[in-house]
């Protein structure tokens with residue numbers, strides 16, 4: 001006779017580890033060094049090599065595709081981080097590659113970013129607030145997008161490239177296939193032309209300077225001119241039309 005109560009128990013344990021894995025993935029994907037440090041402290045406190053630790057480490061590794069290009073930045077190698085890196089597990093080396101801190105051996109130096117003027121900084125700050133309220137619902141606060149919902153903005157050629165194209169995307173939205181950072185997405189983005197010129201400029205200044213981006217800020221007067229020249233447009237942009245614009 002099988003011992004009936006072990007079934008739900010085993011199942012419960014399986015669920016818990018899977019849940020912990022997703023939790024670790026979400027915390028790591030948030031790219032917040034404070035939250036990740038708390039996660040690492042929690043992992044270090046677990047008995048090593050248990051199914052639970054493995055689930056947590058595997059959860060972090062699920063972010064590899066998104067994080068490899070842009071490792072999560074820590075201010076320094078904290079005690080929690082050092083202890084974590086000392087864990088005896090083959091996954092640690094791979095996870096270490098997903099993180100960087102000042103003084104890390106072989107780490108790339110910080111890119112040199114042109115400072116923003118006081119006005120541009122105010123625009124960036126406004127853009128950050130508006131971005132979290134609207135754009136982040138689809139593109140996510142970390143800007144890495146979400147499968148089936150929205151492509152990434154981090155390292156996107158549309159964000160970093162022509163402001164003429166970028167402004168049009170916000171004013172009238174997008175439809176049909178679009179290639180972003182080597183992957184094609186076939187979704188639709190609604191028009192967000194309800195934002196005024198200052199607000200559009202602010203949001204775009206924000207996404208062009210957040211996440212180690214270093215593209216030029218966008219001025220309201222440029223948005224104003226494009227809004228006027230596309231005033232009769234009623235549909236979302238298609239990639240081919242945008243590519244014809246310099």
Ligand code: HEC
Pocket residue numbers: 131134135136137138139149150151152153156157158159166169170174175176177178180185186187188189190192203204207
């Ligand atoms: C309702 C979800 C949604 C919202 C809100 C949204 N987007 Fe998008 N965005 C998308 C989708 C979906 C695409 C891809 C459309 C396609 O496949 O043609 C996209 C594409 C883009 C692109 C071009 C591709 C890329 O990833 O670089 C940019 C730039 C962009 N959005 C910026 C923004 C900004 C800035 C905001 C806020 C003002 C915003 N989006 C709000 C869903 C959204």
